[in-house]
Amino acid sequence: MALEKAIEALRRELGPQNVITTPEELICYSYDATADLPEGRPDVVVTPENTEQVVKVVKIARQFRLPVYPRGSGTNLSGGTVPLKGGIVLATVKMNRILEIDPANLTATVQPGVIIQELNNAVAPYGLIYPPDPGTVATATMGGSVAECSGGLRGLKYGVTRNYVMGLEVVLANGEVLRCGGKTVKNVTGYDLVRLFTGSEGTLGIITEIIVRLIPAPPARETMLAGFSCLADAGNAVTQIIEHKIIPATLEIMDRVTVEVVESYARIGLPTDVAALLLIEVDGLPEVVKAEAETVKKIVTQNNGWIKTAENEAQRENLLAARRAALPALARVKPTTILEDATVPRSKITDMLLALEEIAKKYNILIGTFGHAGDGNLHPTILADARDEEEMNRVRAAVEEIFRVAISLGGTLTGEHGIGLAKKRFLPWEMGETGVWVLKQIKKALDPDNLLNPGKIVDLTQEERN
Amino acid sequence: MALEKAIEALRRELGPQNVITTPEELICYSYDATADLPEGRPDVVVTPENTEQVVKVVKIARQFRLPVYPRGSGTNLSGGTVPLKGGIVLATVKMNRILEIDPANLTATVQPGVIIQELNNAVAPYGLIYPPDPGTVATATMGGSVAECSGGLRGLKYGVTRNYVMGLEVVLANGEVLRCGGKTVKNVTGYDLVRLFTGSEGTLGIITEIIVRLIPAPPARETMLAGFSCLADAGNAVTQIIEHKIIPATLEIMDRVTVEVVESYARIGLPTDVAALLLIEVDGLPEVVKAEAETVKKIVTQNNGWIKTAENEAQRENLLAARRAALPALARVKPTTILEDATVPRSKITDMLLALEEIAKKYNILIGTFGHAGDGNLHPTILADARDEEEMNRVRAAVEEIFRVAISLGGTLTGEHGIGLAKKRFLPWEMGETGVWVLKQIKKALDPDNLLNPGKIVDLTQEERN
Numbered sequence: 001m002a003l004e005k006a007i008e009a010l011r012r013e014l015g016p017q018n019v020i021t022t023p024e025e026l027i028c029y030s031y032d033a034t035a036d037l038p039e040g041r042p043d044v045v046v047t048p049e050n051t052e053q054v055v056k057v058v059k060i061a062r063q064f065r066l067p068v069y070p071r072g073s074g075t076n077l078s079g080g081t082v083p084l085k086g087g088i089v090l091a092t093v094k095m096n097r098i099l100e101i102d103p104a105n106l107t108a109t110v111q112p113g114v115i116i117q118e119l120n121n122a123v124a125p126y127g128l129i130y131p132p133d134p135g136t137v138a139t140a141t142m143g144g145s146v147a148e149c150s151g152g153l154r155g156l157k158y159g160v161t162r163n164y165v166m167g168l169e170v171v172l173a174n175g176e177v178l179r180c181g182g183k184t185v186k187n188v189t190g191y192d193l194v195r196l197f198t199g200s201e202g203t204l205g206i207i208t209e210i211i212v213r214l215i216p217a218p219p220a221r222e223t224m225l226a227g228f229s230c231l232a233d234a235g236n237a238v239t240q241i242i243e244h245k246i247i248p249a250t251l252e253i254m255d256r257v258t259v260e261v262v263e264s265y266a267r268i269g270l271p272t273d274v275a276a277l278l279l280i281e282v283d284g285l286p287e288v289v290k291a292e293a294e295t296v297k298k299i300v301t302q303n304n305g306w307i308k309t310a311e312n313e314a315q316r317e318n319l320l321a322a323r324r325a326a327l328p329a330l331a332r333v334k335p336t337t338i339l340e341d342a343t344v345p346r347s348k349i350t351d352m353l354l355a356l357e358e359i360a361k362k363y364n365i366l367i368g369t370f371g372h373a374g375d376g377n378l379h380p381t382i383l384a385d386a387r388d389e390e391e392m393n394r395v396r397a398a399v400e401e402i403f404r405v406a407i408s409l410g411g412t413l414t415g416e417h418g419i420g421l422a423k424k425r426f427l428p429w430e431m432g433e434t435g436v437w438v439l440k441q442i443k444k445a446l447d448p449d450n451l452l453n454p455g456k457i458v459d460l461t462q463e464e465r466n
Numbered sequence: 467m468a469l470e471k472a473i474e475a476l477r478r479e480l481g482p483q484n485v486i487t488t489p490e491e492l493i494c495y496s497y498d499a500t501a502d503l504p505e506g507r508p509d510v511v512v513t514p515e516n517t518e519q520v521v522k523v524v525k526i527a528r529q530f531r532l533p534v535y536p537r538g539s540g541t542n543l544s545g546g547t548v549p550l551k552g553g554i555v556l557a558t559v560k561m562n563r564i565l566e567i568d569p570a571n572l573t574a575t576v577q578p579g580v581i582i583q584e585l586n587n588a589v590a591p592y593g594l595i596y597p598p599d600p601g602t603v604a605t606a607t608m609g610g611s612v613a614e615c616s617g618g619l620r621g622l623k624y625g626v627t628r629n630y631v632m633g634l635e636v637v638l639a640n641g642e643v644l645r646c647g648g649k650t651v652k653n654v655t656g657y658d659l660v661r662l663f664t665g666s667e668g669t670l671g672i673i674t675e676i677i678v679r680l681i682p683a684p685p686a687r688e689t690m691l692a693g694f695s696c697l698a699d700a701g702n703a704v705t706q707i708i709e710h711k712i713i714p715a716t717l718e719i720m721d722r723v724t725v726e727v728v729e730s731y732a733r734i735g736l737p738t739d740v741a742a743l744l745l746i747e748v749d750g751l752p753e754v755v756k757a758e759a760e761t762v763k764k765i766v767t768q769n770n771g772w773i774k775t776a777e778n779e780a781q782r783e784n785l786l787a788a789r790r791a792a793l794p795a796l797a798r799v800k801p802t803t804i805l806e807d808a809t810v811p812r813s814k815i816t817d818m819l820l821a822l823e824e825i826a827k828k829y830n831i832l833i834g835t836f837g838h839a840g841d842g843n844l845h846p847t848i849l850a851d852a853r854d855e856e857e858m859n860r861v862r863a864a865v866e867e868i869f870r871v872a873i874s875l876g877g878t879l880t881g882e883h884g885i886g887l888a889k890k891r892f893l894p895w896e897m898g899e900t901g902v903w904v905l906k907q908i909k910k911a912l913d914p915d916n917l918l919n920p921g922k923i924v925d926l927t928q929e930e931r932n
Contacts, residue, residue, distance in 0.1 A: 106812075156651065160654075182877070184842055186621055188883070189880050189885060190905045191670070199654050200658075204657075242570070242572070285753065288750075288753070343650045343653065345568075345573075345648070346571050410649050415650060415653060417654070419655060419656060423655075431645075431655065432644070435656065438644060438659060441911040442657055442911055444911065445908055445910065445911035446904065457656060
């Protein structure tokens with residue numbers, strides 16, 4: 001009854017075209033790209049067209065005590081958008097305008113529903129790029145990637161989303177609109193709210209406008225493929241490249257399992273007689289690119305690898321496509337794909353690669369490992385079948401061990417996917433009970449009724465909610 | 467009586483050598499580098515030697531309800547370290563060890579009392595630099611600069627402190643020790659606590675250990691001095707340099723007032739027949755430096771300026787010394803130096819320069835303007851005499867107008883100095899009441915008894931404290 005009244009109020013305030021309640025459509029919003037998680041059917045999905053309508057949704061949600069789950073394209077990999085407790089999914093799909101491109105200040109202002117690639121297409125004529133590029137760059141939204149603080153293939157040289165967000169408009173749980181940051185390169189007014197909301201996974205506020213920093217597109221680049229018959233050699237090459245003070249734009253690894261699967265899927269001529277491939281791209285001014293590429297080649301050779309350069313744009317696209325095909329190719333092998341992003345300091349990348357091999361053996365599971373080797377941000381991907389409960393128990397034990405190893409190496413549970421639902425119970429391993437307490441204090445301070453994306457990152461007990 | 471007991475407890479836990487109570491010494495901790503602010507005498511100053519002793523100080527402070535004011539070298543410019551309400555000043559002077567330099571991961575781990583320049587000296591043999599360099603780099607501490615999120619002369623190209631802090635150890639108001647972040651380039655576990663504590667001005671926790679990112683030292687650089695007979699030409703040159711996608715390491719301005727004062731102070735042969743000087747340094751690989759310097763020279767000439775290059779290291783040092791002498795030179799002219807850091811988007815730098823000229827005329831005050839033009843981060847410096855109340859009233863009105871103009875141009879109250887005590891009342895102008903509410907909620911969530919640096923950034927009312 002209360003729910004019907006809430007839906008009625010939503011229809012009145014947003015118009016019926018922005019309120020979805022048919023069961024077959026609601027199903028589409030009950031899960032995201034994350035495997036092996038519970039689903040949750042929302043009671044209603046809304047598609048507000050502007051900030052005012054987002055405010056109205058939040059106010060109606062407060063009035064009827066319904067949770068609100070902000071959602072972009074649902075590409076996240078930590079269960080961040082699953083509407084666990086019913087309520088309202090707020091899809092930003094209709095807030096998809098690029099509001100301004102400001103070449104003088106090297107900024108763009110966008111609504112949350114803009115697709116990352118669309119922003120890059122729009123700024124390209126100005127000779128500019130927006131560097132953060134998660135693997136899902138062609139489908140993921142700016143709002144979602146800011147809320148998750150996405151990483152991507154260029155993180156090593158160019159940093160992650162938090163390094164590019166300069167200002168935000170956020171609708172708070174109390175329905176008020178906060179604007180923080182702006183177009184100034186420097187801003188230390190008050191606490192760093194821009195960075196607090198970036199990566200807050202929709203639990204502290206709903207992002208309705210984003211000012212991002214753009215950078216000049218690098219004028220030249222060289223893309224190389226290196227092969228190694230020993231995994232440790234590949235890991236050591238990665239470490240030595242960084243030690244030589246070369247920061248490639250891209251420094252990606254694919255292990256034997258991944259290479260074989262990608263080649264059988266995409267047939268792009270990858271050599272499959274390797275323990276690992278590295279995809280390396282250096283960029284910048286032509287002279288810099290040439291010098292850096294020379295050094296990279298020397299290091300690869302010294303580590304018993306071979307290396308070749310993409311001779312033209314088609315060959316380059318081919319190599320990048322191979323890397324981007326890693327996840328979909330692996331996902332074809334078995335029905336359930338558990339993609340992790342435990343991350344270690346760069347110098348520990350070889351240790352982590354070898355530990356992953358050991359873990360796969362120990363639990364008798366298939367792990368394909370690829371990812372951002374230069375960041376220490378690997379994506380060990382476990383290929384399993386969710387219907388095989390015995391196997392899934394081994395998988396879950398292996399995941400736990402991956403996290404334990406990463407943390408023991410000075411690493412983190414998640415380099416770029418977020419905690420969401422999937423990693424919540426591991427949080428104290430990294431942050432301690434003190435860290436979890438701090439997160440809960442902040443959540444309660446800004447969303448005392450636990451309305452915004454409840455059950456993500458931290459749980460508030462019933463007691464704490466009152 | 468309670469105070470005596472607290473001091474006794476501090477002596478017992480820290481040793482008498484770490485507890486200062488003599489009045490003549492306490493006076494030294496009653497102010498910082500900020501002008502025109504109230505002072506406050508602390509009841510006691512402590513110099514803990516390690517994190518455990520910091521925990522003990524916080525626990526004793528809680529027990530006796532004494533405020534704790536963390537303090538590095540006191541070089542801040544917003545009154546951030548003034549112990550307004552008595553209590554305990556916690557000086558980090560004895561926690562001054564560089565704990566680790568890790569060239570493989572390009573990180574350093576330091577205690578808060580390490581001087582910024584000492585860190586740079588220590589990493590130089592590895593070919594690395596720690597880029598943030600506030601003007602007080604030779605005296606300011608790492609702890610203080612992280613707490614304030616300092617900027618500096620290299621902010622344009624290399625960013626500010628928040629871009630280099632990777633991990634923190636923090637003693638919270640409840641006496642617990644939080645560790646967040648680490649040595650991984652990517653980390654999205656929980657909210658971004660590293661960035662929340664960076665720039666929190668000692669109000670949310672006491673920083674006891676810092677992991678920072680280092681970068682390879684640029685192998686080449688070219689340092690140039692450009693002169694303009696019209697202020698707007700200088701501003702336009704700055705804007706056009708950025709528009710040409712050149713991001714100099716340093717792009718500093720000094721206006722006529724500053725140039726004259728610096729030359730009469732330091733006698734380094736600066737030309738004084740100019741409306742403004744620009745100090746420009748480009749760095750990177752030699753080929754890049756050469757190309758960028760050529761473009762810079764062209765732009766300066768096109769904007770009716772002259773430009774010359776430092777021919778050797780001595781000439782370069784001379785130019786940098788001139789810029790660093792700006793504040794001390796201006797401070798000699800009159801007894802009271804009010805240094806502001808209102809910041810605007812880069813494209814508005816000419817508007818701001820002209821507005822500052824107008825404001826000086828309107829209020830009949832002397833303003834010397836210098837600062838980080840490339841950032842839009844100017845330092846209009848008002849030269850006055852605090853004993854002349856009539857003049858000070860005009861000064862305060864001018865300061866308010868500077869803030870109003872900066873905010874109306876899409877700028878911020880503070881680019882790099884912080885809010886502290888000095889700008890607290892202007893906070894709603896930039897953040898709105900909603901923003902101030904968010905700051906207070908966070909402060910109350912982590913320091914409900916308002917023990918840590920109370921009265922800075924936001925005030926909690928008595929009611930809110932209970």
